[in-house]
Amino acid sequence: MEPAISMEASSTDPVISARDVRVWYGTTRGAIRAVDGVSFDIAPGETLGLVGESGCGKSTLGRGLMGLLPPGAKRDGEVWFDGKDVLSMRPKDAYRLRGVELGMIFQEPLTRLNPLLRISDHFEETIKQHDPGLSKDEIKQRALDALRQMGIPPTRYRSYPHEFSGGMRQRLMIALALVLKPAFIVADEPTTALDVLVEAQIVQILNDLRRNFRTSLLLITHNVGIVAEACDRVAVMYAGRIVEQGRVADVFENPQHPYTRELLRSTISLRTTGLNFIPGSPPDLVDPPDGCRFHPRCPEAMAVCATKNPINIERPTGGRVECWLVGPQEEIPEGGTRPLKQEELAVADEA
Amino acid sequence: MTGSRSGSLPRYILQRVLLVIPMIWVILTLVFIVLRVAPGDPVSAALGGKLNDEALDQRRTALGFNDPLIQQYWDYLSSVVRLDFGTTFSDNQKVLEVVRDNGGATLSLTLAAFVIALLLGIPLGLVAGRYRDTVPDVVIRVFGILTYAAPIFFVGFLLQAYVAKPLGLPTSGAAGVETVFYMERDGLNKTHVLLFDVFLSGNSYYIEDVLKHLLLPALTLGLLICGVFIRLVRVNILQTMQSDYVEAAEARGISTSKVTRRHAFRNALVPVITVIGLQFALLLGGAVLTESTFNWPGLGQRLVEYINDRDYVAVQGIVTVFAIAVVLISLLVDIVNALIDPRVRY
Numbered sequence: 001m002e003p004a005i006s007m008e009a010s011s012t013d014p015v016i017s018a019r020d021v022r023v024w025y026g027t028t029r030g031a032i033r034a035v036d037g038v039s040f041d042i043a044p045g046e047t048l049g050l051v052g053e054s055g056c057g058k059s060t061l062g063r064g065l066m067g068l069l070p071p072g073a074k075r076d077g078e079v080w081f082d083g084k085d086v087l088s089m090r091p092k093d094a095y096r097l098r099g100v101e102l103g104m105i106f107q108e109p110l111t112r113l114n115p116l117l118r119i120s121d122h123f124e125e126t127i128k129q130h131d132p133g134l135s136k137d138e139i140k141q142r143a144l145d146a147l148r149q150m151g152i153p154p155t156r157y158r159s160y161p162h163e164f165s166g167g168m169r170q171r172l173m174i175a176l177a178l179v180l181k182p183a184f185i186v187a188d189e190p191t192t193a194l195d196v197l198v199e200a201q202i203v204q205i206l207n208d209l210r211r212n213f214r215t216s217l218l219l220i221t222h223n224v225g226i227v228a229e230a231c232d233r234v235a236v237m238y239a240g241r242i243v244e245q246g247r248v249a250d251v252f253e254n255p256q257h258p259y260t261r262e263l264l265r266s267t268i269s270l271r272t273t274g275l276n277f278i279p280g281s282p283p284d285l286v287d288p289p290d291g292c293r294f295h296p297r298c299p300e301a302m303a304v305c306a307t308k309n310p311i312n313i314e315r316p317t318g319g320r321v322e323c324w325l326v327g328p329q330e331e332i333p334e335g336g337t338r339p340l341k342q343e344e345l346a347v348a349d350e351a
Numbered sequence: 352m353t354g355s356r357s358g359s360l361p362r363y364i365l366q367r368v369l370l371v372i373p374m375i376w377v378i379l380t381l382v383f384i385v386l387r388v389a390p391g392d393p394v395s396a397a398l399g400g401k402l403n404d405e406a407l408d409q410r411r412t413a414l415g416f417n418d419p420l421i422q423q424y425w426d427y428l429s430s431v432v433r434l435d436f437g438t439t440f441s442d443n444q445k446v447l448e449v450v451r452d453n454g455g456a457t458l459s460l461t462l463a464a465f466v467i468a469l470l471l472g473i474p475l476g477l478v479a480g481r482y483r484d485t486v487p488d489v490v491i492r493v494f495g496i497l498t499y500a501a502p503i504f505f506v507g508f509l510l511q512a513y514v515a516k517p518l519g520l521p522t523s524g525a526a527g528v529e530t531v532f533y534m535e536r537d538g539l540n541k542t543h544v545l546l547f548d549v550f551l552s553g554n555s556y557y558i559e560d561v562l563k564h565l566l567l568p569a570l571t572l573g574l575l576i577c578g579v580f581i582r583l584v585r586v587n588i589l590q591t592m593q594s595d596y597v598e599a600a601e602a603r604g605i606s607t608s609k610v611t612r613r614h615a616f617r618n619a620l621v622p623v624i625t626v627i628g629l630q631f632a633l634l635l636g637g638a639v640l641t642e643s644t645f646n647w648p649g650l651g652q653r654l655v656e657y658i659n660d661r662d663y664v665a666v667q668g669i670v671t672v673f674a675i676a677v678v679l680i681s682l683l684v685d686i687v688n689a690l691i692d693p694r695v696r697y
Binding site: 066068095096097098099100103104106108111112113114115116117125126129130160162173176177180 | 594595596598599600601602603604605606607609613614617618621691692693694
C-alpha cells in the first residue's frame with residue numbers, strides 16, 4: 001500500500017510518522033483488527049485531529065503509538081520518531097521514550113491521578129524518573145512553572161487529587177504531561193468528560209501548546225467542532241482505517257468520502273434543522289465486509305465498493321482519500337459504477 | 352473548601368475517638384439485653400435444685416436480679432464505667448482480674464498470629480496478584496483457600512502430630528512449668544503478659560521457652576487469617592494494576608517497578624487495612640478454638656469454662672471485654688486508614 005504522506009503541512013521533517021500501523025486484539029472469535037493499516041505524519045507544532053465513531057479504533061491507535069496496549073494486543077507496522085522506529089525498538093528503549101518524548105493525556109481526568117499521592121508527589125516522581133540529577137528545589141520550580149501555565153496556583157501544589165474539580169484535574173494531567181516537554185502528545189478525548197465551558201478552556205490550552213512549545217499533537221475526538229477549532233489537519237477514521245485526511249478547512253468544506261460527509265452532516269449546530277445520523281453501526285472488526293468497509297452503510301455505494309478495496313489516492317485539493325467515487329477510474333472494473341441496490345445491502349447486512 | 356484542606360486529620364481522629372463512646376454504649380446495652388432475654392437466671396442455673404426457692408430468691412435479691420430492669424441496667428452501666436465488671440459466680444473472682452491474668456496469653460497469641468498472617472498473607476497475595484494466572488498464583492490461591500477452609504482444631508492436630516514431634520516443640524500451654532514458676536517467684540510478671548515479661552526479664556532460656564510454646568498455636572491461628580489476606584490482597588492488586596492512574600503513570604514513563612510499588616501495591620493495601628480490622632473479630636473467635644486445642648491459658652479457654660458453668664456474670668464480663676477490644680481495634684484501623692488515604696478524612 002502506498003503511504004499517505006502529506007506534503008502540504010510544512011517543509012520540516014515530521015515529528016512522528018506512522019506507516020501501515022496495525023493493531024489487533026486476540027479473542028476466542030478471532031483477531032479483532034482494531035487498527036488496520038494506518039499511515040500519517042505530524043509536523044512539529046502541528047495538531048492532527050483524529051475523528052470517527054465510537055469503536056472505530058481511534059483510541060487503540062493512540063495507545064498503540066504509546067505502547068500502552070492491554071496484554072493480548074499485538075501491533076505491527078512502523079512508527080518513526082526521531083529517526084528510529086519505535087515499534088521495532090527493544091521494549092525497554094521504547095519505554096524510555098514515554099513521558100519525556102511521547103506524552104499522553106487521557107479521557108477521564110477524575111481517575112487518572114493516584115488518590116493517595118499529593119500533586120507534588122506526582123510531579124516529583126515524574127520529573128525524577130527522567131531527570132534524576134535535579135535538586136528538590138529545581139524539581140519544584142519546574143512543576144510550579146508547568147502548573148502556572150495551566151492556571152493552577154502554586155498554593156495547591158501540596159493538595160490531593162480529590163480536592164480539585166474535573167476541569168482542574170484535566171489541567172493537572174496536561175501540566176504533568178507538559179512538565180517533561182515531550183515533542184509529541186496523544187490527547188485521547190481530553191474534553192469528553194468535561195462540561196462545555198471547561199471544554200472550551202482545555203481546547204484553548206491545547207491551541208496554545210503548539211504555539212508556545214511547538215508540541216505536536218494527535219487529538220483524538222468524536223467532536224467535529226473541536227477539530228475545526230483546534231486542529232491543523234484532520235484524519236477521519238472508519239473501521240480501523242483512515243478513509244480521508246487533509247487540511248481541516250479543505251476536508252470540512254469539500255469532503256470527498258461519503259463517510260466524512262455523513263459525519264459532518266450529523267454534527268449538531270445552531271443551523272441544524274433536523275437530526276441526521278448514519279444508519280447501521282460500524283462493522284464487526286473480526287470479519288469486516290469485503291471491499292470498502294463503509295459500503296453497507298454508504299448512501300452512494302457502487303457495485304465495485306462491495307468487491308474491491310478502495311485505493312488510497314491524493315485528494316483534488318491535497319490530502320489523501322480512499323473511495324471509489326474519487327477514483328482512480330481506470331481501476332474500476334466494467335459495470336462497477338452501477339449503484340448497489342438496497343436489497344443487496346440488506347442481504348449484506350443480514351450476513 | 353477552605354484552609355483546613357489536608358489538615359483536618361486531628362479533627363477526624365477526635366471525632367472518631369468520640370464515636371467510640373456511643374459504640375461501646377450500644378455494645379454494653381446489647382450484652383445486657385441478650386443476657387436478660389435468655390431464659391433462666393444465673394442463680395437458678397448455678398444453684399437450682401441445691402437450695403430451696405426461698406434461699407434462691409434471697410440470693411437473687413442480694414445480687415440485684417430482682418431489681419427493676421432499668422435499675423439493673425443503670426447499675427451495670429455505672430459499674431462498667433468504674434471498670435468494675437462484677438465478680439464471677441463459679442469461682443468468686445473479679446472479672447477484671449480474670450481478664451488481667453488470662454488476657455495476656457490471648458493477647459500474645461492473637462498478636463503473634465496476626466504478625467504471621469501479615470508476613471505470609473500480604474507478600475503471597477502481592478505475588479499472586481502481580482503474576483496472575485501463573486503457576487505461583489495458582490499454588491498460592493489453593494494454599495489460601497485450604498488455610499481458610501481448614502477447621503482450626505484440625506490444623507492444630509496436624510501440626511501437633513506431624514510438626515511438633517520432629518522439631519521438639521511443645522503442644523500444650525503457654526510456657527514450661529519452670530518458666531511459669533520462676534517468673535512468678537522472682538516477681539518478673541510485671542505486665543501480666545508472659546510474652547512481654549520474658550523479654551523484659553532478658554533471660555534467654557525463658558524467652559526461648561515461651562516462643563517455642565507460642566509457635567504452633569500462633570501458626571494455627573495465623574494460617575486461618577492469612578488465607579483471607581491472600582485473597583483480599585490479590586483481588587485488590589488485580590484491580591489497581593488495571594486502574595486508570597497506573598496506566599497514566601506508565602504513560603509518563605515511570606519505571607515498572609515504581610509503578611507497581613508506589614501506585615499498585617500501596618493503593619491495594621488500603622481496603623485490606625479496613626478488612627484487617629474486621630478480621631480481628633474472627634481472630635478472637637479463632638483464638639477460643641485455638642486455646643482449647645493447645646490448652647492455652649487464655650481468655651478464650653476461660654470463656655468456654657464459664658459458659659459450661661453457666662456463669663453469666665463472667666461471660667458477660669469477658670464478652671464485654673472482647674467487644675471493647677474489637678471497637679478499639681477498629682478505631683486504630685480507622686486512624687491508620689486516615690493517615691494513608693486522604694479521602695477518608697472528610
